Amino acid sequence: MMKEAYHLRPRIRVLGWLSDMGADISEDVRDRLAETLAASTFPAILGAVNSACIAVIGYLRLANEWLLWLALLDVCILGLRLTSCRIGFLRPWGADILVLSGLLWAVCLSAATAIIVSGSDLPMSILAVATALGSCAGIMARNYAAIRMALTQIIMIDLSFKLPFMVNYPEFVPLLIIQGVAFPYVTAWMMRQQRNTTVLAISGELESRRQSLTDPLTGLLNRRGFTEQVTLMSDKGEELALFYLDLDGFKQVNDQFGHAAGDDLLREVARRLKACAPNGTVCRPGGDEFLVVMRLDHRLDAKLMTTIITQSICLPYEVGSVTTSVGVSLGVSFFTGEEGSLENALTEADEALYRAKAEGRQPSTGGDAEPRQPAAEHYQAIRQRQKR
Known part of the structure; x- marks a missing residue:
């Protein structure tokens, strides 16, 4: 996403709450953390292309038209994300579109995964689950600064293959429920550790730069x-x-x-x-x-x-x-x-x-x-x- 979105706060309250990075950091650190959410268009393009391809392949093997519509929606969401900061009337909503597009991408991937896993094509199901797990790993590595948003995406994707599996194999329901409860806590803890480590590194870098540019006695610029x-x-x-x-x-x-x-x-x-x-x-x-x-x-x-x-x-x-x-x-x-x-x-x-x-x-x-x-x-x- 373009840098205009980094320094804005989403106008929609619920999106602002989901993307909030905490009140324990300075504005400079907040801006640097925001860059980890969308510093490049490449991860967004890669994720959308990957999920769209899975949906298209699933459509070709299962003949389920919903998968084709999900692939098309995925491409449209990506197009909106990439062009929002270039279109004048959408520019003030850049931060909202950034957050919303990430959530909608997770919805598309989750829906496609659920449809595929609910079918009888075992190789396709394995491919869809592997893609979903890889996407969860990417979210943890990239969206850890906004833990609420990352958790929302990960939980949707996680449930997309666990729920159909529980329906088809009810004997595994107790185990999957325990995993389903523990997984968000463990994931949140891991992302929080990563966030804290990153905050310390960024704070140290900014402080080092500040010291290199200021007079230690008066606090003025050197x-x-x-x-x-x-x-x-x-x-x-x-x-x-x-x-x-x-x-x-x-x-x-x-x-x-x-x-x-x-x-x-x-x-x-x-x-x-x-x-x-x-x-x-x-x-x-x-x-x-x-x-x-x-x-x-x-x-x-x-x-x-x-x-x-x-x-x-x-x-x-x-x-x-x-x-x-x-x-x-x-x-x-x-x-x-x-x-x-x-x-x-x-x-x-x-x-x-x-x-x-x-x-x-x-x-x-x-x-x-x-x-x-x-x-x-x-x-x-x-x-x-x-x-x-």
């Missing part, structure tokens, strides 16, 4: 994570503003109050920067340097944003049991999504930063005009645009 995120932001071709910050007086805070106080101060600086640019990207490349990238409607807005950031950073800090403060030097540059533009923007912002230091720690930007509105009013306008 240089690698910053580059990836800004690349995504610049894909739209819009002009972005890059703010390069360096704290003034941070070494003195470390020397006077200790590294623990310095770490607390850096974490608070990170929090304030994220508050200043809620829709921007904030990075700590190292030491007491920070980067902020954000979209602005006008280059003139950058001058006011430098003032807002500077005033926020220069407010006093409560670190441990003491109050202290630092200054900030800030440089600004602008860039788009063109190749190499980020590297050029970093160089320009770095040069502007050191010009600001030389000029007495006043922010240096590429714009020369003053903001067109009073500061408070203009700041509110910028924040409203960011929220949108």
Whole structure:
């Protein structure tokens, strides 16, 4: 199934309940688990072709027209599944069709198996049961993330050959009842174990990636994570503003109050920067340097944003049991999504930063005009645009 269905929830409540993957996982893990349900069209095609072929062969040997209709229905279900995300009015129902098509496929296979096993053709019955058991194994291997849906499919298929067998051989009814009760519990346990193992593996992979992209002290992006995120932001071709910050007086805070106080101060600086640019990207490349990238409607807005950031950073800090403060030097540059533009923007912002230091720690930007509105009013306008 197409990826549009992965991130949607079925609109029909019962289908949502059947495909629910549990409340004990994050959205990132949920998305990765969803890919195991329908990451490729090949298993769906293989399953539908296999069950349709069994139904057609059964029709040729038993002359039961229901088998031919089941084969045709199987092909139609597969066609709907493959085309639903390509048809505009069906696209919002992609998740529902994904789940429903899986259930209907199991119904078709179960009905065909029951008809064949109820007949007198022993070789055909063995072939149908073998196909059904193989399908159950495939469901366990692929649909374990949605245990309720997988169990529903497996129980239908399991009963499709056990019920006719009980009718033809009643002496085996007690044994088959015991198996029928125990089988779902054992199957659910096996799928739950597989799900938990997969969740742990995915969580570890995501955490490892998160750590490789973030600064462990502040939780901000590191240089690698910053580059990836800004690349995504610049894909739209819009002009972005890059703010390069360096704290003034941070070494003195470390020397006077200790590294623990310095770490607390850096974490608070990170929090304030994220508050200043809620829709921007904030990075700590190292030491007491920070980067902020954000979209602005006008280059003139950058001058006011430098003032807002500077005033926020220069407010006093409560670190441990003491109050202290630092200054900030800030440089600004602008860039788009063109190749190499980020590297050029970093160089320009770095040069502007050191010009600001030389000029007495006043922010240096590429714009020369003053903001067109009073500061408070203009700041509110910028924040409203960011929220949108």
